Amino acid sequence: MGNKEQYIPAAKYSILTDLFDPFMKYIMREEKFKNELLDEAKIQKRDTVLDFGCGTGTLSIMVKDKVMDTIVHGVDIDPKVLKIAKNKIDNKGLSIDLKEFDGINLPYENNVFDKVISSLVFHHLVREQKVKMLKELYRVTKQGGEIHIADFGKPQNLTMRAGFFIIQLFDGFNNTKDNLIGTIPSFMEHVGYKNVKEVQRVMTILGTISIYSGTKF
Numbered sequence: 001m002g003n004k005e006q007y008i009p010a011a012k013y014s015i016l017t018d019l020f021d022p023f024m025k026y027i028m029r030e031e032k033f034k035n036e037l038l039d040e041a042k043i044q045k046r047d048t049v050l051d052f053g054c055g056t057g058t059l060s061i062m063v064k065d066k067v068m069d070t071i072v073h074g075v076d077i078d079p080k081v082l083k084i085a086k087n088k089i090d091n092k093g094l095s096i097d098l099k100e101f102d103g104i105n106l107p108y109e110n111n112v113f114d115k116v117i118s119s120l121v122f123h124h125l126v127r128e129q130k131v132k133m134l135k136e137l138y139r140v141t142k143q144g145g146e147i148h149i150a151d152f153g154k155p156q157n158l159t160m161r162a163g164f165f166i167i168q169l170f171d172g173f174n175n176t177k178d179n180l181i182g183t184i185p186s187f188m189e190h191v192g193y194k195n196v197k198e199v200q201r202v203m204t205i206l207g208t209i210s211i212y213s214g215t216k217f
């Protein structure tokens, strides 16, 4: 791909990408917060779902495991994680459409997704990218469709704050500052989503993961 936006790989350094799945499973309690996210999303049979920043495909696969009769699309900026996702999806014999993204225009028409889901992507984006990506996600969400985001949120105590400091040291301070002060919901509202709420919080060793939901009317 030609003009691609700069991005932070799943495990910050490309060389660590293969360690991302064990890290998510054993350190980040991914099963817990991804299941909470999917419980909030209430994905129905025949829903068309977009997993934004799908990484190695775990969340997309969980959607199919829960409701087989769905049309699931995963999009990510990093071809290396998409390759891992494709292998996992093929090994399970599932059908999930994966696309590489240039970081600017999502490769989908307007108003196509019933549910947009995303896990741990927004803390990789600086404020301007967060808003731009949300605008793009709003564009591709159907009227009446929903967005459900799981990402680091405002820590609810000092232990969570200390955990999140480690993430900031590793992933960067500029791209994580809005997570820390909990402003992602205001960006969701800014691009047009309504009924925006923090619906869940999950404590992890590396900080609070908040689940934010909103609807496009």
Ligand SMILES: C[S@@+](CC[C@H](N)C(=O)[O-])C[C@H]1O[C@@H](n2cnc3c(N)ncnc32)[C@H](O)[C@@H]1O
Binding pocket: 005, 007, 008, 009, 010, 011, 024, 052, 053, 054, 055, 056, 057, 058, 059, 075, 076, 077, 078, 081, 101, 103, 118, 119, 120, 121, 124, 125
């Ligand atoms: C921490 S990983 C999370 C992956 C996956 N969603 C999960 O929860 O297992 C963050 C992902 O966001 C992707 N990413 C970073 N910037 C992006 C952007 N601008 N557009 C789409 N994906 C992006 C990275 O390539 C990486 O796969």
